[in-house]
Amino acid sequence: xxxxxxxxxxxxxxxxxxxxxxxxxxxxxxxxxxxxxxxxxxxxxxxxxxxxxxxxxxxxxxxxxxxxxxxxxxxxxxxxxxxxxxxxxxxxxxxxxxxxxxxxxxxxxxxxxxxxxxxxxxxxxxxxxxxxxxxxxxxxxxxxxxxxxxxxxxxxxxxxxxxxxxxxxxxxxxxxxxxxxxxxxxxxxxxxxxxxxxxxxxxxxxxxxxxxxxxxxxxxxxxxxxxxxxxxxxxxxxxxxxxxxxxxxxxxxxxxxxxxxxxxxxxxxxxxxxxxxxxxxxxxxxxxxxxxxxxxxxxxxxxxxxxxxxxxxxxxxxxxxxxxxxxxxxxxxxxxxxxxxxxxxxxxxxxxxxxxxxxxxxxxxxxxxxxxxxxxxxxxxxxx
Amino acid sequence: xxxxxxxxxxxxxxxxxxxxxxxxxxxxxxxxxxxxxxxxxxxxxxxxxxxxxxxxxxxxxxxxxxxxxxxxxxxxxxxxxxxxxxxxxxxxxxxxxxxxxxxxxxxxxxxxxxxxxxxxxxxxxxxxxxxxxxxxxxxxxxxxxxxxxxxxxxxxxxxxxxxxxxxxxxxxxxxxxxxxxxxxxxxxxxxxxxxxxxxxxxxxxxxxxxxxxxxxxxxxxxxxxxxxxxxxxxxxxxxxxxxxxxxxxxxxxxxxxxxxxxxxxxxxxxxxx
Amino acid sequence: xxxxxxxxxxxxxxxxxxxxxxxxxxxxxxxxxxxxxxxxxxxxxxxxxxxxxxxxxxxxxxxxxxxxxxxxxxxxxxxxxxxxxxxxxxxxxxxxxxxxxxxxxxxxxxxxxxxxxxxxxxxxxxxxxxx
Numbered sequence: 001x002x003x004x005x006x007x008x009x010x011x012x013x014x015x016x017x018x019x020x021x022x023x024x025x026x027x028x029x030x031x032x033x034x035x036x037x038x039x040x041x042x043x044x045x046x047x048x049x050x051x052x053x054x055x056x057x058x059x060x061x062x063x064x065x066x067x068x069x070x071x072x073x074x075x076x077x078x079x080x081x082x083x084x085x086x087x088x089x090x091x092x093x094x095x096x097x098x099x100x101x102x103x104x105x106x107x108x109x110x111x112x113x114x115x116x117x118x119x120x121x122x123x124x125x126x127x128x129x130x131x132x133x134x135x136x137x138x139x140x141x142x143x144x145x146x147x148x149x150x151x152x153x154x155x156x157x158x159x160x161x162x163x164x165x166x167x168x169x170x171x172x173x174x175x176x177x178x179x180x181x182x183x184x185x186x187x188x189x190x191x192x193x194x195x196x197x198x199x200x201x202x203x204x205x206x207x208x209x210x211x212x213x214x215x216x217x218x219x220x221x222x223x224x225x226x227x228x229x230x231x232x233x234x235x236x237x238x239x240x241x242x243x244x245x246x247x248x249x250x251x252x253x254x255x256x257x258x259x260x261x262x263x264x265x266x267x268x269x270x271x272x273x274x275x276x277x278x279x280x281x282x283x284x285x286x287x288x289x290x291x292x293x294x295x296x297x298x299x300x301x302x303x304x305x306x307x308x309x310x311x312x313x314x315x316x317x318x319x320x321x322x323x324x325x326x327x328x329x330x331x332x333x334x335x336x337x338x339x340x341x342x343x344x345x346x347x348x349x350x351x352x353x354x355x356x357x358x359x360x361x362x363x364x365x366x367x368x369x370x371x372x373x374x375x376x377x378x379x380x381x382x383x384x
Numbered sequence: 385x386x387x388x389x390x391x392x393x394x395x396x397x398x399x400x401x402x403x404x405x406x407x408x409x410x411x412x413x414x415x416x417x418x419x420x421x422x423x424x425x426x427x428x429x430x431x432x433x434x435x436x437x438x439x440x441x442x443x444x445x446x447x448x449x450x451x452x453x454x455x456x457x458x459x460x461x462x463x464x465x466x467x468x469x470x471x472x473x474x475x476x477x478x479x480x481x482x483x484x485x486x487x488x489x490x491x492x493x494x495x496x497x498x499x500x501x502x503x504x505x506x507x508x509x510x511x512x513x514x515x516x517x518x519x520x521x522x523x524x525x526x527x528x529x530x531x532x533x534x535x536x537x538x539x540x541x542x543x544x545x546x547x548x549x550x551x552x553x554x555x556x557x558x559x560x561x562x563x564x565x566x567x568x569x570x571x572x573x574x575x576x577x578x579x580x581x582x583x584x585x586x587x588x589x590x591x592x593x594x595x596x597x598x599x600x601x602x603x604x605x606x607x608x609x610x611x612x613x614x615x616x617x618x619x620x621x622x623x624x625x626x627x628x629x630x631x632x633x634x635x636x637x638x639x640x641x642x643x644x645x646x647x648x649x650x651x652x653x654x655x656x657x
Numbered sequence: 658x659x660x661x662x663x664x665x666x667x668x669x670x671x672x673x674x675x676x677x678x679x680x681x682x683x684x685x686x687x688x689x690x691x692x693x694x695x696x697x698x699x700x701x702x703x704x705x706x707x708x709x710x711x712x713x714x715x716x717x718x719x720x721x722x723x724x725x726x727x728x729x730x731x732x733x734x735x736x737x738x739x740x741x742x743x744x745x746x747x748x749x750x751x752x753x754x755x756x757x758x759x760x761x762x763x764x765x766x767x768x769x770x771x772x773x774x775x776x777x778x779x780x781x782x783x784x785x786x787x788x
Contacts, residue, residue: 036565036583037563037564037565037566037583037584038547038562038564038584039477039478039564039565039583041564042477043477043564044477044478044564045477045478045479045481045552045558045561045562046558048549048552048553048562049549049553103548106548106549107546107547107548107584108545108546108547108548108549108562108563108583108584108585108586109545109546109547109582109584109585110546110547112527112544112545112546112547113546115526115527115529115544115546116526116527116546118527119527119528119544121525121526121527121528123523124523124524124525124526124550125524126524126526126548126550127526130526182550183553185524186520186524186553186554187520187554187556187640187641187642188520188553188554188555188556188557188640189553264494265494336553337553339493340558341493341555341556341557341558342486342490342491342493342558343489343490343493343494343496344490435734435736437734531732533732533733533734534733534734535734539731539732541727541728541731541732542781543727568780574783576783577751579781579782579783580780580781580783581781582777582780582781593734596734597730597734597736
């Protein structure tokens with residue numbers, strides 16, 4: 001089926017070449033990092049994780065795109081999602097590949113990555129995260145590829161695929177939960193030490209994943225033969241609305257607990273995010289942008305007239321997606337290191353090399369997504 | 385109940401090891417610095433027979449004896465020299481620190497009471513890895529590159545570390561440093577008896593385990609002129625226990641339950657002479 | 658002729674050439690078998706020239722042995738290795754291994770270069786450690 005990705009129009013190849021150029025630039029930047037070390041990034045002794053780990057954390061969330069279309073379709077037989085389930089699954093595949101790459105580029109000794117398997121360590125959440133992420137990648141790829149193959153030949157799915165889809169649903173919950181456990185179990189970081197961290201991760205994932213999926217489906221409607229139905233879009237928009245409301249609600253719970261209890265350590269990171277701390281306020285614009293976009297997105301999705309307007313819908317989805325990205329892909333990880341264990345505020349800003357590597361990894365994800373979507377379109381055009 | 389059970393398990397393990405390997409857990413009643421007595425092995429390499437052992441190594445720091453900058457510099461420089469710690473300058477993001485000086489408000493962040501005596505507020509403290517009884521860094525490490533030894537020392541295997549820096553996020557004491565670049569060009573004068581590190585691995589204070597194995601006290605303790613004490617927390621007759629039995633000592637962030645093995649005598653409640 | 662045959666065969670040809678390129682590059686340049694030198698002043702002075710294991714054992718397993726030594730010394734604080742003859746040795750790369758094998762160029766590098774392995778010992782460990 002892969003050959004479907006090898007035939008396309010001028011626009012398709014321009015896009016692919018553009019992505020390849022970004023990947024090349026990212027690769028060259030990574031070679032520099034590989035040679036010199038992580039010193040080429042903006043990370044330091046005090047902010048020891050930066051954009052790489054933040055992107056990883058965020059993209060685990062976007063991978064929820066699959067489960068949010070799979071549950072209505074496979075469990076509730078919601079027919080409007082029949083055509084789009086595979087787009088959700090392949091988006092998850094692309095996201096998980098990016099997650100793995102972001103972990104890889106963050107390692108100081110990448111050539112030793114197999115040590116995680118050579119010395120398996122069940123008391124480390126990182127070990128479990130590796131297991132569940134890899135499993136989720138395989139599940140979504142196998143489910144998507146096999147059902148597409150069956151569709152091509154005009155057969156129903158093999159029965160075992162159905163079994164895998166049932167396994168994939170709780171598995172999706174596990175990737176967000178275990179990723180949240182990376183942070184929420186650390187006594188050192190008051191900002192992350194929260195029992196609802198996993199719940200927040202699920203809520204923001206169930207918002208960001210489907211929101212991105214809607215954006216991609218609208219792009220496909222413009223540039224390809226696949227015209228997503230109005231009902232499917234509206235159903236996804238409602239899912240995004242509920243999930244984003246839950247996400248903002250959970251965030252406000254954290255704010256209440258910190259500020260009503262007035263425990264200094266619990267308040268510090270929020271103070272840093274909303275107004276700056278010790279005269280340092282790198283993240284303040286990001287926090288307020290996220291807050292405004294989150295509320296704007298929710299408003300546009302809750303009001304039926306704006307939600308049903310397909311001219312407004314992409315903006316509402318973009319607002320939710322960017323808000324979720326700022327919240328999880330920037331603020332959550334970076335503010336966790338403020339203040340440091342000595343109560344000092346040390347700031348972080350990524351370097352150009354670091355940003356280029358981030359862009360390169362995103363380009364790899366988009367290329368994988370493009371190829372997979374092209375295969376889906378090709379197979380379906382052939383059947384039509 | 386809990387402690388008894390743990391002691392019982394330890395005893396069981398000791399018996400099992402003793403039966404299995406013909407090995408003894410040699411717990412010195414007094415961990416005093418000893419001139420290393422040596423024997424010679426099959427190829428003539430000297431084998432130290434005076435390796436110091438303990439059930440749980442611990443340190444007591446008498447802050448009142450760190451009076452001047454020179455007192456801190458002496459201790460820090462001894463450690464830097466012994467362990468080939470690179471110098472990137474005080475403001476570098478790539479700084480590597482094993483033991484260094486911090487003021488009271490930072491050392492005991494969260495305890496900064498405005499009504500403390502001036503003398504305490506102005507006191508500075510040497511900080512380092514606390515070699516926790518219950519170390520979060522060991523819990524999170526995905527490869528067991530950082531581990532807790534049977535004698536309580538939290539060690540690092542620089543060969544196994546993949547540089548994920550999870551331990552740095554997990555350490556509540558900011559004790560860990562990462563080699564963002566190759567450290568060797570930044571080491572002033574290399575001590576040939578201790579390895580340097582490679583770029584991309586995390587490092588920290590090792591309680592001078594290489595010296596304990598030769599029967600020597602940690603280099604900072606030696607350089608401190610009696611301001612730092614080192615011994616077995618599990619042995620009621622050890623120096624550290626004697627001090628802790630008679631003086632009020634505090635630990636950093638005890639509420640987190642990590643069980644630091646470094647104790648501080650604060651505000652001139654000095655120990656010994 | 659199969660459809661698109663020219664392209665297929667041209668592609669296959671390029672693939673095969675790339676595949677065997679390392680062999681093509683080395684044709685007629687048989688490398689001499691490595692002949693590491695064991696002679697150092699310390700070894701020459703030994704009554705019995707015997708490493709911690711037999712030559713065959715050391716040749717095959719020196720890397721595993723070094724790994725074991727590291728874990729034993731670092732993780733368990735045990736610095737004594739007892740070999741199959743019951744002889745005791747101190748576990749130390751610098752002070753046991755390299756005390757005898759002080760000729761890195763002739764001893765270590767000869768074989769490692771031949772098999773295309775670059776040991777990274779010296780990035781951290783140091784030649785010329787004192788006892």
